[in-house]
Amino acid sequence: MIQMPEINQDKCNLCGLCIEICRCNAIVLVNNVVTCVETEECHWCTLCEAICPTGALTCSFEIIIED
């Protein structure tokens, strides 16, 4: 399973800005619900998180120290 940005549907107002800005077509509208499609093309640019006006979309990072 490919981890994708998370969408909080309670906060999503269906503005569609994330769909417009996504450069890898990972965010789509399915039955009027904004959905992330699993794809390795998603390089975690976080533009979707940046443009979301309600904070519904989040791209979290794990922080690790390289050995």
Added chain:
Amino acid sequence: MSVDSNLLHDLSYFSSLNAAELEAIKPLFYEKTVQRGELIFFEGEPADTLYFLISGIVKLFKTSTQGKEQIISLARPHDVLNDISIFDNGPNPISAQAMSTVNLYGIKKDRLETTLRQHPQVSARIIRVLAARTRQLISLVEDLSFKHVIGRVAKILLEHTSDGAGSGQRLTQQEMAAMAGTAREVVARSLKTLEERGIIRLDRQRIIISDKNALQEMINQEV
């Protein structure tokens, strides 16, 4: 769901109690599960229950009148969430929100008072916890007053590392911004700057600290 006296012993308040004492106070507690995103208590509300975090992560934060959020700390297992309002009888100075599925132990204020009367050694532990919290808050004030934003972001990175197995805590740039007292865009620029200097690498879903010493130097720089 029943309270486990072994887990009670892991809480710093009660670590000095023996098995019999833990069994005696166990019935005073109850267990509560909160789902990710749920608010546990609100800033400004009166508090009648003291909560201890057993598992999960809880965000402790203040909200400005404009709705801007400042994260005070991220509570980890065995932390106490709202002792200030319980002990000074004031309203909650912060709000608490579950960042994952969270299990809590709660004890009503009057039952806590009974516990303190019957087991006075708990008070000494409480003083230590409050002193440590004061030290942490002084450090936050120091960071907000004396450090560049990039230094504050660097400190957040160093303080929130995980083991890389994927099961550790994860932060969004918005959460880092709330902790650093800045805007998400500034955090994004700070991360980019750190990457350009070769101190970190941004990978898919991971921030990899490639030069820990250089990151520490960023933290030590003052405004």
